[in-house]
Amino acid sequence: MIYFIGILCGILNGLFASGAGQILVVYLIFFMKKETHLVRAVSVAVLATSSIFAIIGYSSFAKYDITKVIVLGMIAAISGFIGAKLMKKIPATVLNLTSGILIVLLTCYKIFFGGK
Numbered sequence: 001m002i003y004f005i006g007i008l009c010g011i012l013n014g015l016f017a018s019g020a021g022q023i024l025v026v027y028l029i030f031f032m033k034k035e036t037h038l039v040r041a042v043s044v045a046v047l048a049t050s051s052i053f054a055i056i057g058y059s060s061f062a063k064y065d066i067t068k069v070i071v072l073g074m075i076a077a078i079s080g081f082i083g084a085k086l087m088k089k090i091p092a093t094v095l096n097l098t099s100g101i102l103i104v105l106l107t108c109y110k111i112f113f114g115g116k
Contacts, residue, residue, distance in 0.1 A: 002032070006046065013050040014057060021047050022103055029096065036092035041084070 005027045012020035021043045028039040087095065 002027075009046060010050045010053075013047055014054040020050065022099065025099065036095055037088060040087060040095070044080070044084075 005024060009020040009024045012023065024043045024046060025039050028034045028042065029036055034042075
């Protein structure tokens with residue numbers, strides 16, 4: 001089952017560039033009963049790898065402004081490091097609740113404003 005989830009996450013990450021991490025997190029926390037902080041770290045590692053290959057796939061038809069990509073990549077790397085350090089201090093229940101709320105808000109936004 002974990003391999004199927006990995007395939008699903010890779011496809012979703014390539015298609016939508018979002019949502020795949022949440023599927024992996026939900027599966028590992030609620031079905032595999034893994035610890036929340038570990039699961040989030042695994043999710044980031046899996047999606048980072050998937051994203052690298054998605055970038056390669058997108059590069060065949062999308063043109064990137066390489067300067068912006070490098071600057072945004074550096075900002076994201078620094079912010080990601082800070083976020084990972086802060087995450088260790090937040091209780092698992094708060095992380096899961098916050099994550100759920102963000103997903104609901106994003107879903108509502110996409111339903112009501114995403115197509116415009």
